[in-house]
Amino acid sequence: MVRKLRYILILIMGSAFCQAKEYNIIAFGAIGDGITINTKSIQKAIDKAAGDGGGIVIVPAGKFVTGSIVLKYGIELHLKKNAILLGSISPTDYIRIDRWKALIMADRTSNISITGKGIIDGRGDLLALHIDSLFYAGKIDSHNYYLKERRPWAELRPQVLEFNRCNNLKVIDVTIKNSACWVQTYEKCKNIIIKNITVDSDSYWNNDGIDIVDCQNVQITNCFINSSDDGICIKSEDFSLSQICDSIYISDCTIRSSASAIKFGTSLVSGARNVIIKNIKIFDTFRSAIAIEATQGGYIENVLVENIVAKNTGNAIFLRIGKVRGAKKAGPLRNVIIRNVKVTIPFEKPDLEYEIRGPEIEEFHNIHPSSITGNPGVYVENVLLENIKIIHPGRGNKAFANLPLYRIKDVPDLETSYPEFSMFGELPAWGFYVRHVKGLTFRNIELEIKKPDYRPAMVFDDVHDLNIDLLKVKGDNKAEPIFYKDTTRVTTKNVKVLLKK
Template sequence: MKRSFLKALFACALYLTAGTRLFAQDFNVTAFGAVADTTKLSTAAINKAVDACYRNGGGRVVIPAGNFKSGTIVLKDNVELHLQRGAVLYASTRHADFPAQQRPEYRSQKDPGGWYAFIYAVNAKNIAISGAGTLDGRGASQSPRPGLPQGDLDGRPRNVLFISCQNVSVKDVSMRNAGIWNQHYLNCEDVIVDRINVYNHANRNNDGIDIDGCRRFVLSNSIIDSDDDAIVLKSTGSAGCSDVVITNCITSSYTNAIKCGTESTGGFKNITISNCVVKPTKSKEPPIFGRTNIGITALSLEIVDGGIMDGVNVNNIVIEGTECPIYVRLGNRARKYMEGIPTPPSGTMRNVRISNITAYNTGNYCSSITGVPGALIENVSVDHVTFRNAGGLKSGEYIARHDLVSEDEKGYPEPTVWKALPSSAFFIRHVKDIALSDIVLASEKPDERTAVIAVDVLNLSIERMRTLSGAVPEVQLIDVKQARTEPGLKRRD
């Protein structure tokens, strides 16, 4: 009885092994004519390998060690693009090798009328990019296309663009030098991006990763260094970002390290960002956009084109550098994501918690949490935060009074609009139900500004706010109703 059972079990194992090999085959691109020679184009050969893999039920399309050059590669259901260690897949720099893809059903504000990408997929299921190899988009040589709009709609190819895909895995690969955004996941579901290494300082709009209108998305254990925004959640179409986890990442950017926005049409719900480090870029070149060398913000949460932000938890972030540690903005830019649709109404921002933040070597753009008249941010808590800014500002080097801080509700949401505010730690305006607790403040040089200024706030609580010397910093409250502050706090109402 026992011997029969073992025979049956062994036969079952052989069957499963054979089945795995049958339906998860490797398709080496060199067998289809790809050559490890960057003077030759391997686009057709690699796409033939993808087609063969797809027709045979799926498996891995393998890029072996060596330097290969290609134009657009289109992934299909059940296909994994695997770059072996030592493999570098370089993008061609000819426009003809990146044909405009047919405009997908899902529309986005970033769609120029047909997308351009190095690795592309639309409506695909069970797709992956893996391996210890490298994707290099040769971004410095990627130029705008004649006849397209200027700016970020000019046809420069993304390194990776997946649209309306399901069950996506991107692991272990290095990505370099995109023509524009490095990775763009648009309206995708059930995505895992893990252990990737991104360096993107080659061209304008060089974001590290854009998670755009996606559901159930995990980004983890990755290093991302970019000229433009590093880790970005967006909603450039009708779909919002929901159920997103970002954890255990190291980010660097000349602009914004971790950001929700600016596009916000579909909103952001149930977002968790934890255990991340924000540090200066290792790039030795000046910013391509001509902005600050230490980065603009470490964390930005923005609703400016309609949409709802509800349920954001940011925890355990260490920030070295950047001008502004925390920027939370509810504005009313009201940009449409496509022509012929109604102008979006004012958005909503609520249920935001930011905790366990350490920021040092920062500039003097203080953190801000601001709505606009008639659109209040609701239910915000900030706790266990340590800020150490540059300080040393003198009168005339910062905005003198709270009433001189423009509303700028239609402008681009970024603290560069205000630069140095009249407060050194927090500027809070048009907010309902906000609590600050366990805040420690310090400056490299004395900072004469008021620590916290709150304007048009309903239900404010401030507890346990101190300087490193133990002194209690000053707080100014203007048109604040139901304020609770601990005894001894210096208040100017």
């Protein structure tokens, strides 16, 4: 599967745009003074280039304020060094083509790109707060407002980039900042290259760094992402079930996230398959380094995750099957390989330095373990975890929160609840909690705990065809690191416990 996917990606990503005529936006009346609204001038340049059969629209050095602009067939939007596109802070300057409003968008076209060393700044905090004020002025209905969170509905807040049903896309070298909502979404697109970009968006809620939705043949490489929501998110929202995420390659990226660094779901209606994720550095991330969630009726299969280093990250690995948002079925989630991973988990919240921090967890709990959980009768299947090291802070105290092993049945299944590593509340393990899984191999696993914890390292409940080969538990104060309940066909060898002295 891995070799085949690499070959496909090499073939489809090899094409390059031909040399084309340049169209400087200044020649069409744009003024880079940081004040003038240049939407019409920039769109004129794009329309002229498109009418001539395609070309390069140049944004020179300067600060150019704009509302929504629409890219067309054959257009490359090129931002020169010291060029800054500033999103207008007036909501009326944004349009909607499909579902979302956005600063830069395209719909049902092909051969488009955004390149250069310049900056696209959505000024999302100012824009979102302007939209927020409209609710209190009586101009936004309460249906479109999250009353509990006190913020406008996500779809009222423009993204920076939105591409829908487009083919042959490139986003290369640019810096994208400060969105009012998701930073950039690619939906039902094919043949995407996202390379060498910087995403810096800790400005408002729902600032996912990159959202890939029902896209095929995607390559994301050498990117730096700092986002106040999920870093890179693979989703499926096609209720017709005609589109899925397929053939996605993510590598050599650095991610900081106030949610999960790399996540499948939670929107996973149709499916995702043939995904490679490798050589990822993660830091200061609130939730999971890797979250793979088949929770809205869709399937996930054939996933390889390897060479991951995560520091100061709230959770290492979270795999979950569920039935959220009215889904009639759960999963499947199968054929997943996760290997060569090292995660250091702090005792304190890892995202304290964020402007937009992850939400507080309401229930009392000790530090959560990694978890792999299906539903009753619906199993996560065929998972290999190999060469994994997790450094856990420990300090699990039963006087603070207590779920002893004799009450393991009290862990709720929560099939229809929103999936997060913290969703079950207190769990009876500190390293791994595994339930409703078939065909699971742990190979060369090291679980290190800094201070004693009342819980065992690993708990397996309703797990079948379990193979544990070379497990080292370091720093614990209990000689027996594993607890089994209703678990069959188990093979263990080379289990070593280095007790805390």
